[in-house]
Amino acid sequence: MQINLKVWRQENRQAIGGYKNYSVSDVSEHMSFFEMLDKLNNELVRKGEDPIAFDHDCREGICGSCGVTINGRAHGPLRGVTSCQLHMRSFKDGDTLVVEPWRAASFPVIKDLVVDRKSFDRIMESGGYVSINTGGTPDANAIPIPKIDADAAFDSATCIGCGACVAICKNSAAMLFVGAKVTQFTKLPQGKVERRERVKNMVAQMDAEGFGSCTNTGACEAECPKEISLTNIATLNKEYLKASLC
Amino acid sequence: MDCPVVWLYCGGYIMAFNSNIPEGPLKDKWTDHLFNMKLVNPSNKRKYKIIVVGTGLAGGSAAATLAELGYNVEAFSYHESPRRAHSIAAQGGINAAKNxxxxxxxxxxxxxxxxxxxxxxxxxxxxxxxxEISNNIIDQCVAQGVPFAREYGGLLDNRSFGGAQVSRTFYARGQTGQQLLLGAYSALTRQMKTGNVKFHPRHEMLDLVMVDDKARGIITRNLETGEIKSHAADAVILATGGYGNVFYLSTNAMASNATAAWRAHRKGAYFANPCFTQIHPTCIPVSSEHQSKLTLMSESLRNDGRVWVPKEKGDKRKASEIPENERDYYLERMYPSFGNLVPRDVASRRAKNMCDAGHGVGETGLAVYLDFSDVISRNGQEWVAEKYGNLFDMYKQITGENPYEGPMMIYPAVHYTMGGLWVDYNLMSSIEGLHVLGEANFSDHGANRLGASALMQGLADGYFVIPYTIGNYLASNKLVDIDTNHPAFKDAEDKLKESNDKLFAIKGSRTVDDFHKELGKIMWEYVGMARNKEGLEKALVEIPKLRKEFWKDVKIPGSETELNPELEKAGRLADFLELGELMARDALNREESCGGHFRQEFQTEENEAKRNDADFTFAAAWEYKGENQTPELHKEDLNFEHVKLTTRSYK
Known part of the structure; x- marks a missing residue:
């Protein structure tokens, strides 16, 4: 296959970026999207050009490092898949792909397709934990947890923190990300002790980082590679309201 | 005394090579040691600064716990966030002896x-x-809110892994590593908030700094700006993972590397058992040259999947067209007791043997089937999806084939490295003050790691071992006050800049990936799943040749003062090119087969690994002797007082 790329290139945080066109030939349908970029980058280096910088690591869809927008879709055209798991069999010979970094004021571009997501870490620092130290914990089976709750907590906890929800949201809201963490702890007895403080602090930090508010269009759920449900945002709203009233 | 002390003359000073295993009965050693170790007074802890390099399961749990105790911790990662560490990709589970x-x-x-x-x-x-510690880990993680799988009664569920006949593996669907890492990460972010941990994202450790023969700091490169900077501390902890990427293709993440460990080795830390690499039996087979990495399919699948190949050599029929009586479920046939759940090294070697004998399937003939049709017809697709859903989805995504409809194709791939920096019982390397945790050390898995034991070891080291043993080190040593103005830091910074300049000055014609692929091929061919004298000797010629070529012809674009992934990769490959040679040397030296180290000359009539306990019951700890110099071997004898050495049998 021959694939045409229109890629966002930006030298550093301060630079003004722009699109640059590339053409990659001999692309096999078995290649992953990133293996296609690896191939292009090796060709660029050989020609003495600067390769395209993009974040990636595990290439199994779990580390959350990667994330690019392809033809306007976060992580590309498939549902429930990260950019690193996307394979070229999803595209046709001669296709043109517009490849961009996550676009959100709270995720400034570092270089090309690499963005700074430290704002997510700071939200986690504000309350994304159970305040216990190492040691002195009760036996793991001391508190039975209904399977339905444990499974629901797990579904929320599968968030990989990639930021696709923010990138695709017209308001650049991080409410699916925050909602997933809040919901995980709301479902578990371990998280209930601090539920009020947690939700208030995490929402305050989310606002301080400049993320927008949810207007219920559901783009985040549609583009989330882990298919985190919109009900996590409903839980976030409910928890926030309860915490604010008490 | 069960811990032999070997005194070595080393670069002008005498150092001890002592495993420091406490005296006393096996089951009391750790308890007694906990009492005998010196403590640091709570109000004094904040006066000590500890550097933690790597913030995966081992480093993240260590940094969080040390900060909770009151130490002043600086943590470093080449990732943007601790949550990106490769521990996150561990799928199947974590062992514990809860019964x-x-x-x-x-x-x-x-x-x-x-x-x-x-x-x-x-x-x-x-x-x-x-x-002993394994049970505390499960308690700790549950208290953090890790959503382990549960039974309908609300209690924790377990499953089986290779090499065990009990169910002791705790799991969170196929994403146990993710959930445990997010637990450690949450503990770490809590300490980042308090200021007890200062986290440096996108910082790669490029050298270890020693003052008075003790580890006292590191040099880092800020990967975004290229800034080279010194950091001083009272002790240094490396938790920087394994070196499987020396093979280019492995299940490790793209950035996983040996640089921090290797540069510490160059400063005097012994590297132990480098040839002990684990080849994991259930990975998605290599499809072609363009592949940048391989993907693991969790060992837990062997609980319910059955491994088979066609009885007929070169049978090209589709799996569905091969009738039951023409299939060879070879693991069940050869190992009736353990069946599909034999340890990884055995399962990998048998898959290779089957393919070498012409029974392999798929286009390349380098694959075997892992079949779920029995369990699907017994328990239904929903039951299977509940247990392994994400793995089945991943398989489908990568191969384009639906594993609910036909069997998976799998083949062994490099997955984990049991070797690593040598450490004593206190997890301290042969350099005083330098501690090594998790996959980066060599200590607990011998020549083959059992499934679901990596997460156990990483968290044991980080949550429950190092917090005590490092206190003992700090309380037992009078450390001189230093800061980064000490000439040792300036010296190390200058050398690093020089080395980077040298890389840029080459302006050759080949990319870093080109060289890495070539190294990977040499390693897989001669230092891979089956090794022999002739091949290893060849590797010892080919690797130095490739290294020379690399330093003559590599091409690095861009500059030092920006985000430059090619420069990062080049530095890591330069280290792999040295480590690969040491692996071959160690494999050549170990004239026996054991676990993941299989020397073709040393096998039983049934093609099982044949150990030589009389001559090789030791850990091989290699000392760096300078560039292009032959390293020196130190042997730590392993004394077995409780377990009788027998030929492993899983039949």
């Missing part, structure tokens, strides 16, 4: 299984401690 299923498990059984699984090349005392 919740009431199937006969105990601390001693977990200890015994781990020693046996490691083919009798691990330290008894370390492994027993690991088994």
């Amino acid at each position: 919740y299923p009431n199937d006969g498990d105990s601390i001693y059984r977990l200890f015994y299984d781990t020693i046996k699984g490691g083919d009798y090349r691990a330290r008894e005392a370390n492994v027993h401690r690991l088994a």
Whole structure:
């Protein structure tokens, strides 16, 4: 296959970026999207050009490092898949792909397709934990947890923190990300002790980082590679309201 | 005394090479040691600064716990966030000797299984401690809110892994590593908030700094700006993972590398058992040259999947067209007791043998089937999806084939490295003050790691071992006050800049990936799943040749003062090019087969690994002697007082 790329290139945080066109030939349908970029980058280096910088690591869809927008879709055209798991069999010979970094004021571009997501870490620092130290914990089976709750907590906890929800949201809201963490702890007895403080602090930090508010269009759920449900945002709203009233 | 002391003359000073295993009965060693170790007064802890390099399961849990105790911690990662560490990709589970299923498990059984699984090349005392601590880890993680799988009654569920006949593996669907790492990460972010941990994202450690022969700091490169900077501390902890990427293709993440460990080795830390690499039996087979990495399919799948190949050589029929009586379920046939759940090294080698003998399937003939049709017809697709859903989805995504409809194709791939920096019982390397945790050290898995034991070891080291042993080190040593103005830091910074300049000055014609692929091929061919004298000797010629070529012809674009992934990769490959040679040397030296190290000259009539206990019951700790110099071998004898050395049998 021959694939045409229109890629966002930006030298550093301060630079003004722009699109640059590339053409990659001999692309096999078995290649992953990133293996296609690896191939292009090796060709660029050989020609003495600067390769395209993009974040990636595990290439199994779990580390959350990667994330690019392809033809306007976060992580590309498939549902429930990260950019690193996307394979070229999803595209046709001669296709043109517009490849961009996550676009959100709270995720400034570092270089090309690499963005700074430290704002997510700071939200986690504000309350994304159970305040216990190492040691002195009760036996793991001391508190039975209904399977339905444990499974629901797990579904929320599968968030990989990639930021696709923010990138695709017209308001650049991080409410699916925050909602997933809040919901995980709301479902578990371990998280209930601090539920009020947690939700208030995490929402305050989310606002301080400049993320927008949810207007219920559901783009985040549609583009989330882990298919985190919109009900996590409903839980976030409910928890926030309860915490604010008490 | 069960810990031989070897005194070595080393670069002008005498250093001890002592495993420091405490005296006393096996089951009391750790408890007694906890009492005998010196403590640091709570109000004094904040006066000590500890550097933690790497913030995966081992480093993240260590940094969080040390900060909770009051130490002043600086943590470093080349990732943007601790949550990106490769621990996150661990799928199947974490072992513990809870015996919740009431199937006969105990601390001693977990200890015994781990020693046996490691083919009798691990330290008894370390492994027993690991088994003791295993239960605390599960308690800790549950208290953090890790959503482990549960039964309908609300209690924790367990499953089986290779090398064990009990169900002792706790899991969170196929994403156990993710959930445990997010637990450690949450503990770490809590400490980042308090200021007890200062986290440096996108910072790569490029050198270790020693003052008065003690580890006192590191040099880092800020990967975004290229800034080279010194950091001083009272002790340094490396938790920087394994070196499987020396093979280019592995299940490790793209950035996983040996640089921090290797540069510490160059400063005097011994590297132990480098040839002990684990080839994981259930990975998605290599499809072509363009591949940048391989993907693991969790070992847990062997609980319910059955491995088979066609009985007929070169049978090209589709799996569905091959009738039951023409299939060879070779693991069940050869190992009736353990069946599909034999340890990884055995399963990998058998898959290779089957393919070498012409029974392989798929286009390349380098694959075997992992079949779920029995369990799907027994329990239904929904039941299978509940247990392994994300793995099945991943398989489909990568191969384009639906594993609910036909069998998966799998083949072994490099997955984990049991070797690593040598450490004593206190997890301190041969450099005083330098501690090594998790996959980066060599200590607990011998010549083969059992499934679901990597997460156990990483968290044991980080949550429950190093917080005590480092206190003992700090309380027992009078450290001189230093800061980064000490000439040792300036010296190390200058050398690093010089080395970077040298890389840019080459302006050759080949990319870093070109060289890395070539190194990978040499390693897989000669230092891979089956090794022999002739091949290893060849590798010892080919690797230095390639290294020379690399330093003559590599091409690095861009500059030092920006985000430059090619420069990062070049530095890591330069280290792999040295480490690969040491692996071949170690494999050549070890004239026996054990666990993941299979020398073709040393096998039984049934093609099982044949150990040579009389000559090789030791950990091989290699000392760096300078560029292009032959390293020196130090042997730490392994004394087995509780487990009788026998030929492993899983039949």
